Amino acid sequence: MITIDGSEGEGGGQMVRNSCALSLVTGQPFRITNIRAKRSKPGLMRQHVTAVEAAAAISGSECSGLTVGSSDLTFHPGKAQAGDYRFAVGTAGSTGLVLQTVLMPLLLADGPSRLVLEGGTHNMLAPPFDFIERCFLPIINRMGPRVSARLMRHGFYPRGGGRIEVEIAPAPLVPVDCTRRGDLLCVGAQAAYCGLAGEIPQRMLDRARKDLPGWNAEDFAIRKLPDDQGPGVILMLEARYQEVTEIVSGFGQLGVTAERLGKTAAARMRGYLESDAFAGPYLADQLILPFVLAGGGTFTTVKPSQHLVTAIDIAQRFTGRTVRLEQQEGGCHRVGVE
Template identity: 45%
Template structure:
């Protein structure tokens, strides 16, 4: 039984999600105490509980402590089974975080799988579905994994109600890869999504982005959604390069001006542009586990966060790999190798 401290390092939900993924893949049971100890509301929230429930269905395992608010959980995995699965988070809890816990596991299944989730698809505490579609899945495809994600309905915080479906083909072995540079830029554009929110909000956000980044009108796109999918507003900046795609998102709220939303998205985008790294912080975090499963690889990144260092520690607990973070010529890098 692997023992984990949920208060270690960053102390958030990523410790639990990575542990669930790795337990199912390796067959190693674990116990985690102090779940999400560093959060305002510690313990399992709805999206974390659904991740546990999804894991139990996918591998037929057993769990003790799987309840809302629980800070201790014991998880014993069984054999991974491919097939069709459907889960409802029931709130605006993140569908994408649940997907990230289960999708790598279904690559190891005996047959193709479909995973359908209802809940939040666009909320401030998680990557949006487009991040998985544009940034994460293409990098996994370069490693030999084939995952197709389709967004059927937006689900904004706090109402939720979104629907996303993922199809996964079995992958016998992931290939090691390195991404040390992003290559030439192919495209850059901003999208302002609005549902049940005046279009002028989207136009003002895009105007601010255009002024800040010197982007032209054809790079600034209003995406009007049906009013019944809102109210909600998300400003999304996408940068496509030869070897990487990044998606930076900021969300509108009642007390936020359009200028403030645009500033958040632009600030994060500028940090990435100035870094010369292949990956930004969140994509770097999400590529660590696939590379560890492949047995090696690496990338440059614009920021080595406590989140990344904590994730590395969890992965090293389950797999015979070692992560190394380094900085040369002003660029941070992360490499993983067998031990």
């Protein structure tokens, strides 16, 4: 059994999600102690419990310690089975992070699957649905499987209530090279909101536009959603290249001005545009599992985050494969699976 100290490295829920996914694929049981010990509210939260429940449901796995607030989890994997599944977080917890837990095992199952996930779709501390659909899944589809996702209803923090539907056609994962973006095709900014005054998303866009002087007025748009899907607001800045798309987001938060959110998002997008890296920090985190399970492949990224380093460590422990992280000229970092 693999034993993991949840207080090491990034120390968050990513360790639980990735361990469940890798356990189902490799057949190795694991135990995690000190779960989320570095967080203000340690232990499993509702979205983590749902993610582990989902992993168990698609495979008949057995686990102990699976309760909200638990700091110790033991997981004995079964075998992932294709099928139709529905999982509800019950809060604004991220549907995308639940998907992250079960996607890799279902990509390697013996038939197609369909998922309905309910909860948060656009909330803090998790990639928004748009990022999953337009940044992450296109890379997965280049590797052999076919995955499509549809947003049926937005779910903002704290209400939740969102819904996404995912269709999975499995296939062996094939190594790919993701080191070149290709030409820049277009850029765009959208502020989606509901249940709030319209001047809030406008202020976010105005500040982002000020800090992105090369973008044109027609690149910025506001989208008003039905009030019952909120309240909430998100700013998404998108850069689409021939080979990859990057989306940087800023979520509305109490006590944080619209101008500050717009400024921060624009600064992050400028950092990506000024680099030559293929993957931004969030895409890099999510590419580790498919690349390791493919048994090879290379991508470049910006300065490695603690999330990325921890994802590499967990992947190596379950698979025995070597993942090399090397700094390149110009500030990029190369991630290669051997």
